[in-house]
Amino acid sequence: MNLKHALAMAVISLSAATAAQAQVTVFNSAFLQPLPPGIGNEGEVSMFGFGRNTSLLGAQADRLQAPQGSTTLLPYFDTWNIGTSSVAPGIYNFSSLRVEAEGTALFTGVTFNSFDAQGVRNTILFNLNAAGTVAVGSGSFTVLASCPVANCVWIDVIGQRPAGTPWGYGGTISALPVPEPGQWALLALGLAAMAGVVRRRRSAQA
Secondary structure (H helix, E strand, O other): OOHHHHHHHHHHHHHHHHHHHOOEEEEEEEEEEEOOOOOOOOOOEEEEOOEEOOOHHHHHHHHHHOOOOOOOEEEEEEEEEEEOOOOOOEEEEEEEEEEEEEEOOEEEEEEEEEEOOOOOEEEEEOEEOOOOOEEEOOOEEEEOOOOOOOOOEEEEEEEEEEOOOOEEEEEEEEEEEOOOHHHHHHHHHHHHHHHHHHHHHHHHHO
């Protein structure tokens, strides 16, 4: 077991422990969508519908449950199921993967998860800053043509926040498709052809 896998397993264990303390909230509003032509890189996809807005209503509900002046830290465990029906199947590399806390929220673990074609779970462990307010990750994930389970791409956001205070988080997540071997071969042929044209031009000018 390498260090990355060990860390990912540790976060998953922490997630399970947090889930025992906090009710898991599942969101189905996040989805991947191709960026319009002329915006971003060719084939780039971005995620929309992800993130919690700071809520005064939630803070007021906390105050009704917590004693006056309480500094109780309440755990939260959010799972964001990501819809992928609008993007092409394949492997994607993150070009941007950043989640920032809002209000009084703190992160204790953030992971991006997907299943590959063999049914193996790939978990990307985000790096947290010292304050626990920013999570940044990098890596790749798989979009399957057909998912055999309820959801094959999802984000887990685990953390805590003081009772009775507004909190939330948001993120920017975009990714680029990884070219298939055939596409790499075509690219190599194209580059070789361009190099040949340049050499012929130089020989003609000499």
